Amino acid sequence: MPTGTILHTPNKIEASWPDAIYGHFQRVDVRQVGYVPDAGHSRLIALCQADPNIADVVLTTEEEGVGLVAGAALGGQRAALLMQSSGVGNCINMFSLLRNCGFGCVVLVTMRGELGEFNPWQVPMGAITDDVLRLSGFLTYRIDDADDVDDLVGAGCDMAFDGNLQVAFLLAQRLIGRKQWVR
Amino acid sequence: MLDRRDLVRQLLIDRGDLLVVSGLGSATYDVAAAGDHPLNFYLWGAMGGTAMIGLGLALAQPQRRVAVLTGDGDMLMGIGSLATIGVKQPKNLAIVVLDNAHYGETGMQASHTKAGIDLVAVARACRFREARAIARIEEAAAVRKLLHEGDGPILVSARINEEDVPRVLPLRDGHAIKQRFIAALNGV
Numbered sequence: 519m520p521t522g523t524i525l526h527t528p529n530k531i532e533a534s535w536p537d538a539i540y541g542h543f544q545r546v547d548v549r550q551v552g553y554v555p556d557a558g559h560s561r562l563i564a565l566c567q568a569d570p571n572i573a574d575v576v577l578t579t580e581e582e583g584v585g586l587v588a589g590a591a592l593g594g595q596r597a598a599l600l601m602q603s604s605g606v607g608n609c610i611n612m613f614s615l616l617r618n619c620g621f622g623c624v625v626l627v628t629m630r631g632e633l634g635e636f637n638p639w640q641v642p643m644g645a646i647t648d649d650v651l652r653l654s655g656f657l658t659y660r661i662d663d664a665d666d667v668d669d670l671v672g673a674g675c676d677m678a679f680d681g682n683l684q685v686a687f688l689l690a691q692r693l694i695g696r697k698q699w700v701r
Numbered sequence: 702m703l704d705r706r707d708l709v710r711q712l713l714i715d716r717g718d719l720l721v722v723s724g725l726g727s728a729t730y731d732v733a734a735a736g737d738h739p740l741n742f743y744l745w746g747a748m749g750g751t752a753m754i755g756l757g758l759a760l761a762q763p764q765r766r767v768a769v770l771t772g773d774g775d776m777l778m779g780i781g782s783l784a785t786i787g788v789k790q791p792k793n794l795a796i797v798v799l800d801n802a803h804y805g806e807t808g809m810q811a812s813h814t815k816a817g818i819d820l821v822a823v824a825r826a827c828r829f830r831e832a833r834a835i836a837r838i839e840e841a842a843a844v845r846k847l848l849h850e851g852d853g854p855i856l857v858s859a860r861i862n863e864e865d866v867p868r869v870l871p872l873r874d875g876h877a878i879k880q881r882f883i884a885a886l887n888g889v
Contacts, residue, residue, distance in 0.1 A: 550760055573760045576788060578781030585750035585782070589722070589757020592742055592882055593765075597757065615747040615754075618875030 535693065536562035538668040539626060543572065543598060546675045548624075550575060550590045550597035552583030558628030558694040559600045580605035584612035584623075591621045596679050598624040603631060603647040603688075604640065613654040613684070622679045625656070625686040626671075632691040648688055656686040664693055702862040703838055705799055709770065710735045711841040712797065712848060719848060720758055720886070724751035724771025726806035728799050732770055733871035739885035743871050743878055749778030752796055756786050759794035759853075762886070766793050768848045773800040773814045773858075780823065786854050787827035795848045795855035796824075801863050809863065824856035836860040 539562055543551070551566045552575045553559060566574045577583050583599040590597035601609075606627060616623050630637075631644020651658045657677070659670055671687060678685040709731040713721065722742045723732040728751075729743045742758075744751055755769035776783075776798045786794065802815035814820060824832035830852050835844060836859075844857050872878050 550757060573789070575756070575760075575785065578784050581750065582753045582779070582782050582785055585747065585753025585779075586757040588747075588750070589754035589759070590761045591757075592720075592754070592879065592886070593758045593761025594883070594886070595757075595761035612747055612750050615744075615750060615875075618746065619879040620876050621879070 533664055535664045535667040536565065539671050540565040541668075542672045542675045544569075545672070546679055547596055548598050548675075549573065549595040550586060551600065552577050552586045552597065553600035554578075554580055554583075554602070554605055556600065556602045556628055558602070558689065559626070562600060562626070580608045581612040584609055584615055587623045588615050588619065588621050596622065598626065600626050601628075603627055603629050603644045606647045606650055607643050610650065610654055613656075616684045617655040620682040621684075622682040623684045624671075624675055624678045625651075625684075626689060627651075627686055628689050628694050629691050634691070651686045651688075654684075656684045658686045658688060660688040660690060662690045662692050667693075702836060703841075703859055704864070705731050705801070705859075705861040706734050706866055707838060708841055708859055708861065709799070711838070712768075712770070712845050714845065716740075717849070718765060720762065720765055720767045722751055722755045722758065722767070722769045724748075724769070724775035726772055726775070727866075728771045728775070729871065730866075730869045731799065734869040737871055739881045741871070741878075742882050745873055745875075748775055749782075751775050752779050752782040752786060755794055755796065756782070756789060756791060759791040760789065763791075763793060766849055767791075767795070769794070769796040771796070771798060772805070773798055773802060773812045773820065774804045776820060777813050777818075780820075783824055783827040783829070783856070787829060790828070790830075790854060792853045794853045795851060795857070797844065797848075798856065798858045799861050800858045801861045803863055805865065809865075814858075821856065821858050824854075829854045829856050831855040832857075834858040834860060
């Protein structure tokens with residue numbers, strides 16, 4: 519049985535793509551960010567927590583964040599959600615709220631279960647995350663390269679909040695760094 | 702035991718600019734029966750999400766008061782949101798659980814509260830500033846005052862009787878409910 523420490527590829531986790539996303543949160547005035555703690559999103563979460571203009575809301579499960587987005591929009595604020603691919607599955611019925619009422623929403627999904635995944639338990643949900651989001655009414659965009667984050671997330675934020683659309687970005691495991699299991 | 706319609710009517714009397722989110726099923730019908738209002742956000746689905754919509758709204762509108770009215774089934778499905786609300790400590794958010802200990806919409810099957818699962822104790826454990834159960838209509842005025850002035854987060858479990866009451870059906874078009882609410886909130 520493998521035992522040992524779990525590490526993320528260090529050079530990737532210190533990358534600047536989370537700063538680009540955070541910059542767009544500031545630009546489009548995202549005021550609430552819901553998340554379930556996640557290693558891939560750790561830098562972005564920390565940036566949001568440090569921002570007095572953003573209410574960071576730690577969730578017990580991702581579908582709570584869908585309600586948060588709706589409530590924020592009713593109150594005139596824009597909100598974004600950060601989650602891992604496994605969390606997308608937790609949200610399916612709650613996503614109907616966004617479709618039924620036309621609440622603009624940006625979801626940033628850190629992918630697990632992709633090619634090279636060490637933990638097979640992550641694979642079933644990771645393999646259907648994109649389909650689940652699209653069937654739930656989201657426009658989905660996959661990002662493999664850190665250099666694309668700024669342009670794509672910026673365009674997606676504008677589409678979501680100017681058009682009351684549901685936009686999700688799948689941040690590939692290649693981008694965030696594969697979880698390394700060290701014996 | 703409380704009559705649900707009588708209770709909700711008394712809670713929403715002279716409501717001023719109170720923002721109301723109602724959970725799917727009977728709570729939405731009760732809120733509609735108390736008088737349709739543009740500052741009602743009626744849920745017809747998204748079970749388990751009502752309290753979190755209240756949180757998002759309360760965070761976005763810290764100067765306004767937000768009341769979530771919902772059933773025990775919806776609150777149980779979203780029970781983790783009580784912990785999430787407890788972390789954020791919104792002073793302007795109150796939740797009233799209309800607790801008949803049954804799933805009224807699906808044929809009155811017993812809910813967890815029927816077996817003694819205590820949502821008031823859960824709310825206290827989640828650091829709600831005020832958590833109480835009521836069972837007499839004489840207590841309605843005090844709860845109404847809590848909705849308008851109480852230091853949140855607040856949870857009140859109202860023990861309502863199991864009697865089935867006629868449905869009062871408000872708007873169902875989610876876009877229309879949302880747009881009407883936002884326009885009213887902005888005084889348009």
